[in-house]
Amino acid sequence: MKLVFYSGGMAKENQNLDRAFIELLGKKNPVVTFIPSSSYLSEEEFRAFVKHYSKFKISRFIHFPVDIPFDKILLQEVMRSDAIHLAGGNTFYFLNSLRKAKLLPQLKTFAKRGGVLTGLSAGAIMMTENIEMAGYPEFDRDENTVNISNLSALNLVDHLFFPHFKNSKRYDTVFKKYSKIHQKVIYACPDGAGIVVNGEELRFIGKCYAFSGGHKFSIN
Amino acid sequence: MGQVKKSQTDEIGKRIYSSFARINGEHSFKTQVPGGRLEYQARHKKGGKVAFFNFDLAKEMGLISKTHASELNPDLEREILETFSLVIINEYDLMNQVKIPKEDTYPHTFMATRYLQLQHPDKCGRTSGDGRSIWNGSIRHAGVTWDVSSCGTGATKLSPACNINKKFYQTGDPSISYGCGLSEVGEGLETLFFSEVLGKNGFKTERVLAIIEFEKGLSINVRANPNLMRPSHFFGHLKQGNLLTLKQVCDYFIQRQIENKKWTQTSFKNDKEKYFYLARQVATTFADVSAKFEDEYIFCWLDWDGDNILMDGGIIDYGSIRQFGLFHAEYRYDDVQRYSTTILEQRQKARYIAQCFIQIADYLTTGKKKSISQFRKHEILKYFDRRFIESKDRNLVQKIGFKKQHQDLLFNNHRHLITKFRKTFSYFERAQSKRGIYKVADGINRDAIFCMRDILREFPQIYLTRQSLLTPHEFTEIIKSSYAKKADLKITELRKKQINRYQKAYLEMVKAVEKDTHMSMSQIFLELTMRSSVINKYDRVTGDSITYIVQKVQKLRPKLSAEELFALAKEFSSYQNLNPDNKKVPREISPRYKNIMQNLYSIVRECREGL
Numbered sequence A: 001m002k003l004v005f006y007s008g009g010m011a012k013e014n015q016n017l018d019r020a021f022i023e024l025l026g027k028k029n030p031v032v033t034f035i036p037s038s039s040y041l042s043e044e045e046f047r048a049f050v051k052h053y054s055k056f057k058i059s060r061f062i063h064f065p066v067d068i069p070f071d072k073i074l075l076q077e078v079m080r081s082d083a084i085h086l087a088g089g090n091t092f093y094f095l096n097s098l099r100k101a102k103l104l105p106q107l108k109t110f111a112k113r114g115g116v117l118t119g120l121s122a123g124a125i126m127m128t129e130n131i132e133m134a135g136y137p138e139f140d141r142d143e144n145t146v147n148i149s150n151l152s153a154l155n156l157v158d159h160l161f162f163p164h165f166k167n168s169k170r171y172d173t174v175f176k177k178y179s180k181i182h183q184k185v186i187y188a189c190p191d192g193a194g195i196v197v198n199g200e201e202l203r204f205i206g207k208c209y210a211f212s213g214g215h216k217f218s219i220n
Numbered sequence B: 001m002g003q004v005k006k007s008q009t010d011e012i013g014k015r016i017y018s019s020f021a022r023i024n025g026e027h028s029f030k031t032q033v034p035g036g037r038l039e040y041q042a043r044h045k046k047g048g049k050v051a052f053f054n055f056d057l058a059k060e061m062g063l064i065s066k067t068h069a070s071e072l073n074p075d076l077e078r079e080i081l082e083t084f085s086l087v088i089i090n091e092y093d094l095m096n097q098v099k100i101p102k103e104d105t106y107p108h109t110f111m112a113t114r115y116l117q118l119q120h121p122d123k124c125g126r127t128s129g130d131g132r133s134i135w136n137g138s139i140r141h142a143g144v145t146w147d148v149s150s151c152g153t154g155a156t157k158l159s160p161a162c163n164i165n166k167k168f169y170q171t172g173d174p175s176i177s178y179g180c181g182l183s184e185v186g187e188g189l190e191t192l193f194f195s196e197v198l199g200k201n202g203f204k205t206e207r208v209l210a211i212i213e214f215e216k217g218l219s220i221n222v223r224a225n226p227n228l229m230r231p232s233h234f235f236g237h238l239k240q241g242n243l244l245t246l247k248q249v250c251d252y253f254i255q256r257q258i259e260n261k262k263w264t265q266t267s268f269k270n271d272k273e274k275y276f277y278l279a280r281q282v283a284t285t286f287a288d289v290s291a292k293f294e295d296e297y298i299f300c301w302l303d304w305d306g307d308n309i310l311m312d313g314g315i316i317d318y319g320s321i322r323q324f325g326l327f328h329a330e331y332r333y334d335d336v337q338r339y340s341t342t343i344l345e346q347r348q349k350a351r352y353i354a355q356c357f358i359q360i361a362d363y364l365t366t367g368k369k370k371s372i373s374q375f376r377k378h379e380i381l382k383y384f385d386r387r388f389i390e391s392k393d394r395n396l397v398q399k400i401g402f403k404k405q406h407q408d409l410l411f412n413n414h415r416h417l418i419t420k421f422r423k424t425f426s427y428f429e430r431a432q433s434k435r436g437i438y439k440v441a442d443g444i445n446r447d448a449i450f451c452m453r454d455i456l457r458e459f460p461q462i463y464l465t466r467q468s469l470l471t472p473h474e475f476t477e478i479i480k481s482s483y484a485k486k487a488d489l490k491i492t493e494l495r496k497k498q499i500n501r502y503q504k505a506y507l508e509m510v511k512a513v514e515k516d517t518h519m520s521m522s523q524i525f526l527e528l529t530m531r532s533s534v535i536n537k538y539d540r541v542t543g544d545s546i547t548y549i550v551q552k553v554q555k556l557r558p559k560l561s562a563e564e565l566f567a568l569a570k571e572f573s574s575y576q577n578l579n580p581d582n583k584k585v586p587r588e589i590s591p592r593y594k595n596i597m598q599n600l601y602s603i604v605r606e607c608r609e610g611l
Helices: A012-025 A042-054 A072-080 A091-100 A104-112 A169-181 B018-022 B028-032 B055-060 B074-084 B091-095 B160-164 B185-200 B231-240 B243-259 B271-295 B346-366 B379-400 B404-413 B415-429 B452-466 B472-479 B493-516 B521-535 B543-559 B562-575 B591-606
Strands: A002-006 A031-035 A060-063 A083-086 A116-120 A160-162 A186-188 A194-198 A201-205 A208-212 A215-219 B037-044 B049-053 B086-089 B110-113 B133-141 B144-151 B207-213 B218-225 B438-440 B443-445
Touching: A002 A012, A012 A116, A012 A194, A012 A201, A031 A042, A031 A072, A042 A060, A042 B521, A060 A072, A060 B452, A060 B521, A072 A104, A072 B452, A072 B472, A083 A104, A091 A104, A104 A116, A169 A186, A169 A208, A169 A215, B018 B074, B018 B133, B028 B037, B028 B110, B028 B243, B037 B133, B049 B074, B049 B185, B049 B562, B055 B207, B074 B207, B086 B110, B185 B207, B185 B218, B185 B543, B185 B562, B231 B243, B231 B346, B243 B271, B243 B346, B271 B346, B271 B379, B346 B379, B379 B404, B379 B415, B379 B493, B379 B521, B404 B415, B404 B493, B415 B452, B415 B493, B452 B472, B452 B493, B452 B521, B472 B493, B493 B521, B543 B562, B543 B591, B562 B591
Parallel strands: A002 A116, A031 A060, A031 A083, A083 A116, A160 A186
Antiparallel strands: A002 A194, A186 A208, A194 A201, A208 A215, B037 B086, B037 B110, B049 B207, B110 B133, B133 B144, B144 B218, B207 B218, B438 B443
């Protein structure tokens, strides 16, 4: 599988992750699909996305909001694209929309078939087993505006992902506690950092942290 | 409350919101067109509460400072109520000697203007006009003079009820509805939400300045526009052959257009040149607006009386205004005694309005009123026809998503390609259901079956990714609306040809732009993809959605402050702003607010193909 986990931040901070993404694509003139977490003003996000990735000589993009109905013709093109980007936003709303649109299994197949799947913040959390991280910690969480209780997501990797991490005692306490009672390792990445998965290989870009068994580890 | 402004000079400089004192009933139309209005004394109406105030519009009009917070304070609320919470002392009050405390009456009179209305038996405009509205006055700020009028300020003798039943009505008389002189909060909200959305999307329109709420859902709805004159303000006097008043109305209107810098030509050799310039301006405005109405699926009941529209093509009286989700070309509004025009008949009505202004120009120049039929081959009408088609072409390339520079390029150098594309575009746009005409809630309709916005939005991105044409089946799958039944979607030989023509004509335009610019096909398609996703957004507001939204907002109203309602209307109109050149920045809003907005979005989505 080819996955890129973006935490967030400005374009400049993500240069290394972007380079890794382009390497993973390994193709001239690829088609990249942008899936916003919500259709609301997503045209603006799409425009920014296109502007950013045009710098890498990508010129074929699809804008694919999933919280409004879509036809199967466009969906076919999406699933045929070389990469799909899951954007940031409210993780609960995003998951609810993906589930309602019955897209979770299709995205999973896409990734397993070798398509590059990238996610930013909420989109990155979506690639893990569940979106519990979006509700953590209490002082920095997404609102569950859609009141969903089934938080299971794409489950493409064996770890959890926490974006926008701030290296502070407050966060450490919460995640150490969480990792004591949960088996999966949490990779917490500040803005500009992230993870690249290429098959069995896991590559950390920028300063990242891992929480496991009640302990914190620095990576890079 | 209960204090009524005594005079303008008393107050300027003493109050924080001194500009409000300038809106006191005085208006230049009163003196310049004495035969075009009635005057009413008015008294303060107690028990009002400001349900809505348009802070942005008030800033544009200079009523509050540019830096004023979007918050009502006691001083501002008092000013709004003292300025606008009024009811006229009408003929019924005078005949019945209704006692009104002197301190409650306003020092100046307020006018109700006379205009032609087809509902009146007279059909000449002698008895018709503002039936439940008065003009509060005008205010000049930043080089623009604004007219302000209020609806729900009492029954005038110009209402249809008064003339049909030959009696004067007491304001609020429960035995009649429209003629009772009152209006409702719902009407104000409908106008507010609709006008703010259409205004953001380049339509000229009346705008709601304030809604003052009273018991039982009643309200005074205050509206503003740089010129609230309608064609019907002219037509009444034309019908009556009242040369003097007709000339006064024209001169008054021309003066305002020049004052507001709406006209490029401001001096004229003689009256003939001046009045024919007016006729040409009307032809331009109404050719453009009727083309835009047709292309944006706006149903505005244009008729021979020129009542439901402003002279600048602005929308007024949202009661029967609709925006369809699809091109429902046979919808007719049922107005009890008659059916309205259809969306396609609007062009002829608009043309007739222009023809009336040619008649007016000739009448004012020669002093002789000739039959309107004598002007049916006039050069200005030929100009109207050309202009209408030009507007249609321009609207279409804009809708496809071409940026201004490319629109001009296509229009100036490759007009035939636009015409070619328009023909096939219209074939799909005007395709109707085999179900035929049937009754809908407020009229009759025959369903359109294709959603042009969907194909305009999706075609460029699909072509960009696969670089080949859609098959007839795929094309149909994308373009079909929820109204289309199996029989409507049959892929006949003709339809196959049209599907092919549509895509080829589209590509020809893109290739023409490629040839004349330094952009590649991919770059043009990418730009079209991005722009079209905004212009042809999946969830665009319709008349039905506005009705449901207003119902929803009314349910929430007891808990919504005037400020919250303002913020909600602003947020909603910004979300419905389909101008791709307008950069929108998502704002952080409270979860409660977010929930309300989500509700409104889902209403828009559900009603997106309706009436």
